[in-house]
Amino acid sequence: MSGFAYIVRDGKVEQPILKEALGKNAPLSWIHLNTNDERAQLWLSGEAKLPQPVIEALTAMETRPRCDLFGPAALINLRGMSSETLDSSDPLASIRMYAHGGCVFSVSRKQLNAVQPVRKQVENGKILDPGDLIAAIAQAITEELDPMVAELGDSLDDCEEQISRHRAFDLRRLVNETRVKAIGLRRFLYPQRAALEKLAGLPVEWLAEDDRLHLAAAADRAARMAEELESIRERAALTHETLTDLRSELIDQRSLMIAVVAMVFLPLTFITGLLGMNVAGIPFAHEPWAFAGVVALCVVMAVAIAGYFLGRHWFER
Structure with missing residues (x-):
């Protein structure tokens, strides 16, 4: 025992x-x-x-x-x-x-x-x-x-x-x-x-x-x-x-960042999709500066949209 x-x-x-x-x-x-x-x-x-x-x-x-x-x-x-x-x-x-x-x-x-x-x-x-x-x-x-x-x-x-x-x-x-x-x-x-x-x-x-x-x-x-x-x-x-x-705040911040990025690229995607259609009548399709012009337009639009969100302080929320 x-x-x-x-x-x-x-x-x-x-x-x-x-x-x-x-x-x-x-x-x-x-x-x-x-x-x-x-x-x-x-x-x-x-x-x-x-x-x-x-x-x-x-x-x-x-x-x-x-x-x-x-x-x-x-x-x-x-x-x-x-x-x-x-x-x-x-x-x-x-x-x-x-x-x-x-x-x-x-x-x-x-x-x-x-x-x-x-x-x-x-x-x-x-x-x-x-x-x-x-x-x-x-x-x-x-x-x-x-x-x-x-x-x-x-x-x-x-x-x-x-x-x-x-x-x-x-x-x-x-x-x-x-x-x-x-x-x-x-x-x-x-x-x-x-x-x-x-x-x-x-x-x-x-x-x-x-x-x-x-x-x-x-x-x-x-x-x-x-x-x-x-x-x-x-x-x-x-x-x-x-x-x-x-944790919730961090997830909200990341979700906001994803939303802002999506908002920046949404109009750019629309333009590239519109100009990428295989149909006749697209303006300036045969001009040598057409591609550079489209890229420049996209850059200007992206900067303008990002500047808008920065001005509204979305990145600080």
């Missing part, structure tokens, strides 16, 4: 097998499972003997960040980045945690990037109780998401800068991709902020004052990222509208 366990006691860190991690009277027992393995779900109900509502919450297919109190225990669901390929509509992997006393059960379906650095903190003796563990996971998630949100903002800044350089046709796809990413992240960061704030205020003994401060800091960071994503989403919508307007 996929998963791992840690026991922290008297400053020492043990890594037993999952079964031996249960029932230990230690300041911290952390058991992490991957519910893609069906045996993990059976283990939660069999070996771990967790309440059925908790098992259903830990193994649910679709989840949003949340924090619920179960008596002296708490159920926390957070979202973070994953190294695995995820859908664009669901860009963040979830980790569900159930903390009771000194024991923390955590469950994930996709590999969560934040788990590995937290494991290193546990092994180095920097995490001593459930509050430290949950706060560390929350901080690791927000620290990884923060530069990604900033990168989205920088990408949109580049798009807005290039708009001023009239490169509208190259930017529509990039703006749409940025907007889709911002919407996907915003969908989870708002409830994650609420979950962290609620967790920081839970009346449970295993949350120390420093843990609450760390959770509050993570919640504040999540709130800032959510506000930034909302701003990115609105800016992306405005940028897309601007690109659409620029």
Whole structure:
């Protein structure tokens, strides 16, 4: 069965097998499972003997960040980045945690990037109780998401800068991709902020004052990222509208240019077509200067028509 366990006691860190991690009277027992393995779900109900509502919450297919109190225990669901390929509509992997006393059960379906650095903190003796563990996971998630949100903002800044350089046709796809990413992240960061704030205020003994401060800091960071994503989403919508307007304006300009060129050549085409008829009686047909005269007449007419449109400022519209 996929998963791992840690026991922290008297400053020492043990890594037993999952079964031996249960029932230990230690300041911290952390058991992490991957519910893609069906045996993990059976283990939660069999070996771990967790309440059925908790098992259903830990193994649910679709989840949003949340924090619920179960008596002296708490159920926390957070979202973070994953190294695995995820859908664009669901860009963040979830980790569900159930903390009771000194024991923390955590469950994930996709590999969560934040788990590995937290494991290193546990092994180095920097995490001593459930509050430290949950706060560390929350901080690791927000620290990884923060530069990604900033990168989205920088990408949109580049798009807005290039708009001023009239490169509208190259930017529509990039703006749409940025907007889709911002919407996907915003969908989870708002409830994650609420979950962290609620967790920081839970009346449970295993949350120390420093843990609450760390959770509050993570919640504040999540709130800032959510506000930034909302701003990115609105800016992306405005940028897309601007690109659409620029594209329409460019198409109008090109259509106007084509219309002006057609208007210049329309009378010339009529004259050349009229004089090109194979019938008798065409004036000056046998004169040596006839061809040069027709060409000169066409040039004069073209210049006159173009001058008319320039005088009406059609090329500036």
